[in-house]
Amino acid sequence: DVKVTQSSRYLVKRTGEKVFLECVQDMDHENMFWYRQDPGLGLRLIYFSYDVKMKEKGDIPEGYSVSREKKERFSLILESASTNQTSMYLCASSLNRVHGYTFGSGTRLTVV
Amino acid sequence: SQQGEEDPQALSIQEGENATMNCSYKTSINNLQWYRQNSGRGLVHLILIRSNEREKHSGRLRVTLDTSKKSSSLLITASRAADTASYFCATDAASGSRLTFGEGTQLTVNP
Numbered sequence: 454d455v456k457v458t459q460s461s462r463y464l465v466k467r468t469g470e471k472v473f474l475e476c477v478q479d480m481d482h483e484n485m486f487w488y489r490q491d492p493g494l495g496l497r498l499i500y501f502s503y504d505v506k507m508k509e510k511g512d513i514p515e516g517y518s519v520s521r522e523k524k525e526r527f528s529l530i531l532e533s534a535s536t537n538q539t540s541m542y543l544c545a546s547s548l549n550r551v552h553g554y555t556f557g558s559g560t561r562l563t564v565v
Numbered sequence: 566s567q568q569g570e571e572d573p574q575a576l577s578i579q580e581g582e583n584a585t586m587n588c589s590y591k592t593s594i595n596n597l598q599w600y601r602q603n604s605g606r607g608l609v610h611l612i613l614i615r616s617n618e619r620e621k622h623s624g625r626l627r628v629t630l631d632t633s634k635k636s637s638s639l640l641i642t643a644s645r646a647a648d649t650a651s652y653f654c655a656t657d658a659a660s661g662s663r664l665t666f667g668e669g670t671q672l673t674v675n676p
Contacts, residue, residue, distance in 0.1 A: 554655075
């Protein structure tokens with residue numbers, strides 16, 4: 454089975470800190486995604502990537518950046534964390550458009 | 566933008582009953598997918614139905630798709646307490662390049 458691993462289940466960071474959320478998948482998937490999930494707002498796409506060193510903005514990219522230096526790793530970066538970035542962050546990967554996404558377990562980030 | 570919208574937002578049933586959740590969407594799609602999320606965890610892919618399919622089964626799950634009404638339903642038969650979770654539909658829009666998720670239906674199955 455494909456496994457998507459997010460490096461932390463829970464994180465607490467201070468306002469203004471630079472935060473790195475790491476995601477690794479082990480099945481050679483081309484596509485990787487970062488979502489955030491908030492009550493009442495569902496899942497919103499932050500960034501996605503279809504290949505190494507490639508990235509595309511999702512619906513809410515402001516305040517975030519990403520890095521994909523290797524195929525298996527897709528990192529989400531909060532340049533200067535703010536309290537409104539407190540959320541559950543979910544990473545996903547997929548083989549192609551006719552396959553479902555495999556999600557990691559999520560990282561619950563609290564910015565204080 | 567939110568493409569899929571689930572209905573109802575919350576559903577509470579007794580063990581052994583069937584649970585039906587609905588999803589409506591706005592634009593043409595390549596496929597529609599259903600996911601499950603246990604509290605505080607990531608989503609798990611359940612089933613994918615392509616735009617040229619009308620019905621699909623997987624174990625106790627039955628999914629229907631009506632592209633003329635832009636709607637889908639997920640039926641869980643003979644529900645169990647372990648089915649308690651949030652269920653999301655996600656659409657792969659024909660004009661897009663990624664999935665868009667609805668806000669989910671919270672299903673509670675009481676023992």
